[in-house]
Amino acid sequence: MTKPMTSVFAIALAAALATGATAAPTVLDVVAWKGNEAEPAGLPELIEAFEAAHPDIDIDLTFVARKDVDKVIPPRLQGGNPPDVTMVDSALVDLWGGAGFLTDLGTDSPWYDRMIPAVREVMTRDGQILVYPLEVIGMGNFVNMDLLAQAGIDKAPVTIDELKSACQALSDKGIAPMIFAGGFPAMLFVGANGIDPNGISPAEYGSGARQFVDDANFNAALDGVRDLVAAECFDPELQAGLDPWATAPQEFRAGNVAILPQGAWNIGNFAAVDGLNFQFAPMPSRYVEQGLALDLVGPGWAIPRDAAHKDAARKWVDFFAEEANLDVFLRAEGAYSPYAGGVSTMPDLAAPYTAARDANSLILWPFSTLEFPKILQSEWEDSITGFLLNIDAPNEDTLERWDFAIEDSM
Amino acid sequence: MRARYSLYLFTLPALLVIGLFFVHPILLTFDMSFTNFAGIGEAKEVGWRNYDRIISRDRYLREVWLTLWYTVIVVSALTVTGLFFAAMLHRLPLIRNFSRAALYTPAMMSFVVVGYVWQFLYSPLNGGINVALRDLGLGAWEQNWLGDPSIALYSVAFTQVWMFTGFTCAIFLAGFAGIPEEIGEAGRLEGASSWQRFRYLELPLLGPSVTVSVMLTTIGTLKTFELPFILTKGGPDGATRLLSIDIIDNLFGQYKFGFASALSIVMLVIVLTVAFLQNKVLRDRENAS
Numbered sequence: 286m287t288k289p290m291t292s293v294f295a296i297a298l299a300a301a302l303a304t305g306a307t308a309a310p311t312v313l314d315v316v317a318w319k320g321n322e323a324e325p326a327g328l329p330e331l332i333e334a335f336e337a338a339h340p341d342i343d344i345d346l347t348f349v350a351r352k353d354v355d356k357v358i359p360p361r362l363q364g365g366n367p368p369d370v371t372m373v374d375s376a377l378v379d380l381w382g383g384a385g386f387l388t389d390l391g392t393d394s395p396w397y398d399r400m401i402p403a404v405r406e407v408m409t410r411d412g413q414i415l416v417y418p419l420e421v422i423g424m425g426n427f428v429n430m431d432l433l434a435q436a437g438i439d440k441a442p443v444t445i446d447e448l449k450s451a452c453q454a455l456s457d458k459g460i461a462p463m464i465f466a467g468g469f470p471a472m473l474f475v476g477a478n479g480i481d482p483n484g485i486s487p488a489e490y491g492s493g494a495r496q497f498v499d500d501a502n503f504n505a506a507l508d509g510v511r512d513l514v515a516a517e518c519f520d521p522e523l524q525a526g527l528d529p530w531a532t533a534p535q536e537f538r539a540g541n542v543a544i545l546p547q548g549a550w551n552i553g554n555f556a557a558v559d560g561l562n563f564q565f566a567p568m569p570s571r572y573v574e575q576g577l578a579l580d581l582v583g584p585g586w587a588i589p590r591d592a593a594h595k596d597a598a599r600k601w602v603d604f605f606a607e608e609a610n611l612d613v614f615l616r617a618e619g620a621y622s623p624y625a626g627g628v629s630t631m632p633d634l635a636a637p638y639t640a641a642r643d644a645n646s647l648i649l650w651p652f653s654t655l656e657f658p659k660i661l662q663s664e665w666e667d668s669i670t671g672f673l674l675n676i677d678a679p680n681e682d683t684l685e686r687w688d689f690a691i692e693d694s695m
Numbered sequence: 696m697r698a699r700y701s702l703y704l705f706t707l708p709a710l711l712v713i714g715l716f717f718v719h720p721i722l723l724t725f726d727m728s729f730t731n732f733a734g735i736g737e738a739k740e741v742g743w744r745n746y747d748r749i750i751s752r753d754r755y756l757r758e759v760w761l762t763l764w765y766t767v768i769v770v771s772a773l774t775v776t777g778l779f780f781a782a783m784l785h786r787l788p789l790i791r792n793f794s795r796a797a798l799y800t801p802a803m804m805s806f807v808v809v810g811y812v813w814q815f816l817y818s819p820l821n822g823g824i825n826v827a828l829r830d831l832g833l834g835a836w837e838q839n840w841l842g843d844p845s846i847a848l849y850s851v852a853f854t855q856v857w858m859f860t861g862f863t864c865a866i867f868l869a870g871f872a873g874i875p876e877e878i879g880e881a882g883r884l885e886g887a888s889s890w891q892r893f894r895y896l897e898l899p900l901l902g903p904s905v906t907v908s909v910m911l912t913t914i915g916t917l918k919t920f921e922l923p924f925i926l927t928k929g930g931p932d933g934a935t936r937l938l939s940i941d942i943i944d945n946l947f948g949q950y951k952f953g954f955a956s957a958l959s960i961v962m963l964v965i966v967l968t969v970a971f972l973q974n975k976v977l978r979d980r981e982n983a984s
Binding site for chain 2: 525663667
């Protein structure tokens with residue numbers, strides 16, 4: 286009687302130990318400013334797919350808004366308790382990577398050589414790549430095609446002359462042609478007309494090697510703004526202080542204005558408005574005939590130096606590096622692939638913008654690549670607003686402020 | 696003697712909390728203000744460079760001046776409007792409770808909600824205020840409320856006054872409640888008008904309420920951040936860039952924790968100085984009356 290009981294007990298014990306030895310799944314702590322209800326970015330679907338492909342890894346995604354990431358993650362990085370994977374942008378890579386808190390993903394990674402060369406170049410620092418960039422997101426003009434049709438125009442303007450003609454025609458019909466708030470929309474136009482895609486590198490200005498005040502390109506960019514005012518595109522004093530993030534998009538959504546310079550992240554929002562017939566077009570620029578695509582290098586994944594589950598974290602990054610998975614993210618984001626020759630997942634309404642990119646008529650937005658320092662961005666916002674409020678003031682009043690900001694950054 | 700020592704012992708927990716959560720962070724901030732700390736990594740000592748930059752640049756001195764001027768506008772307006780509504784409601788007991796609650800409601804709303812609502816109201820394109828003026832035939836009064844540098848600060852101040860008038864009204868109503876009825880009765884019997892009773896009887900007795908209201912609104916307004924940030928982000932072109940906005944911009948916009956700490960210490964000195972002077976003046980005034 287005792288021997289069978291002992292055998293049963295021994296077998297049960299062995300089974301229990303075996304179950305214990307088959308380790309519980311690794312819980313991968315991922316922090317991102319996407320993946321919540323407002324901005325899912327395809328992450329719920331991708332997490333499900335990842336977990337199906339890696340049954341030994343469970344993803345614990347924590348949404349932390351971008352503005353809160355600065356407060357939440359640094360203490361964890363410094364305390365040796367970081368997330369396994371964190372979403373970062375170029376500013377955070379510079380800050381956290383510069384302090385040695387991010388892991389080098391390796392320039393020998395299979396996806397590294399497939400990246401758009403310009404993106405690869407700006408993301409590689411001292412021979413290290415500390416982030417896997419997930420997307421390149423466009424900035425250009427949202428154009429209400431129905432309002433343009435009322436003015437007899439059937440094509441989104443992509444040259445300066447087309448833009449001025451469109452403004453005149455719209456104004457004659459009593460339609461507000463364009464939003465040109467100083468804070469962001471105006472910056473896009475000034476940037477597109479001050480940075481020659483085949484000329485001086487923005488890094489020369491950002492490093493102080495070249496000054497803005499004597500620069501022909503940026504003087505011409507400000508003159509270009511005056512030309513738009515003369516073409517009745519907008520009232521500079523009325524729009525100088527207009528909020529570009531809430532009020533301006535709302536005006537476009539309501540069909541009150543024909544053209545809004547903004548980022549492609551608004552595509553989903555605008556597409557949800559019933560009856561809003563719009564296109565996303567490149568920014569008219571004096572350097573190119575098909576408009577200039579302003580590409581912002583978007584966020585990516587980074588693995589903190591002290592991550593507890595580095596191997597699993599690497600699998601997460603490599604999962605997103607597969608085009609089929611990345612496309613889910615890009616489609617949800619309305620963004621372009623960071624890979625050279627990557628398949629476009631953009632909707633048809635972005636055809637003009639995609640065409641400009643395909644024709645290599647694009648620049649990487651220098652604030653996203655840190656070729657222009659962060660301090661210059663707030664100075665651009667303020668000084669361009671000031672320029673709009675006093676459009677006849679000499680260009681140097683504005684451009685000098687940019688040079689002072691560059692000096693301050695050094 | 697023994698009882699007195701026991702009394703001091705009872706204050707120790709409170710002093711400990713103040714020391715740990717108030718004094719210690721201030722000392723840390725002061726220490727950080729002499730570095731170029733970026734929020735992560737090592738902090739390098741830079742001596743007085745941060746303070747030197749604050750004093751030598753017009754921009755920061757202008758922000759200090761703007762912050763003080765904004766505080767003067769808001770505190771003065773809040774005191775006058777709060778006193779006005781309290782004086783009216785003191786004489787209208789039937790609607791007093793309801794009106795007090797109605798006036799206080801904006802103060803209970805989130806700054807973010809208030810900021811976004813007023814941003815749309817102030818919009819120069821199709822904002823509520825300009826549309827209403829147009830519809831009333833007062834189109835000539837339309838303004839670029841937040842986009843005109845000469846009036847943007849006053850537009851933001853108006854929103855803050857709208858939000859907190861109920862707060863100061865509640866303080867003054869409590870003050871009115873503390874005034875003996877016999878004094879008003881005596882004034883009426885002597886033939887004093889309503890204005891005379893208010894000016895010569897009630898106002899002097901509202902001294903403590905004025906002190907409390909002015910002090911609280913001054914300290915709160917000096918460090919105000921949310922409304923100017925949401926409404927204008929310090930624009931147009933710095934017309935509403937208060938010191939608090941620059942502190943946040945340096946902290947989380949440019950990761951200059953050391954410099955932001957220096958700005959914070961400057962703000963702390965200003966707040967303490969103003970609070971001390973104000974308290975002295977108001978208390979002396981109370982004692983004199």
